[in-house]
Amino acid sequence: MSLECIVFRSEKRLGAYVYVRDAAALEKLPTALRQALGELCESLRFVLTPERKLAQVEAAVVIANIDKLGYHLQFPRNDALDEQAAAAIRHSLL
Numbered sequence: 001m002s003l004e005c006i007v008f009r010s011e012k013r014l015g016a017y018v019y020v021r022d023a024a025a026l027e028k029l030p031t032a033l034r035q036a037l038g039e040l041c042e043s044l045r046f047v048l049t050p051e052r053k054l055a056q057v058e059a060a061v062v063i064a065n066i067d068k069l070g071y072h073l074q075f076p077r078n079d080a081l082d083e084q085a086a087a088a089i090r091h092s093l094l
Contacts, residue, residue: 005048012038015076025070
C-alpha cells in the first residue's frame with residue numbers, strides 16, 4: 001500500500017511535524033493538538049510506502065496512524081517536554 005503524504009511543520013514547536021494524506025485533514029486535528037502546534041507550514045510531499053526509510057519511525061507506523069487517526073504526529077527525539085505534550089494529546093483522544 002502506498003499513499004500520497006504531505007508533511008507540515010509546526011511554527012510553534014521546533015521539530016514537530018504532522019503527516020497527512022491531504023491538507024483538508026488538518027481541519028480534523030483535535031483542538032488541543034492544533035493549539036499546541038500553532039501554525040502549520042507545508043514542508044514536503046512524497047509517496048509513502050511501507051518499505052520507505054524514515055528517520056524516526058517505520059513507514060508502516062506512519063501509514064497505520066494516518067489510516068486510523070487521519071494523521072501521524074512526530075516530535076523531536078528525546079524531547080521530554082514534547083513527549084509529555086504528545087502523551088497528554090493522545091490521552092485526550094481516548
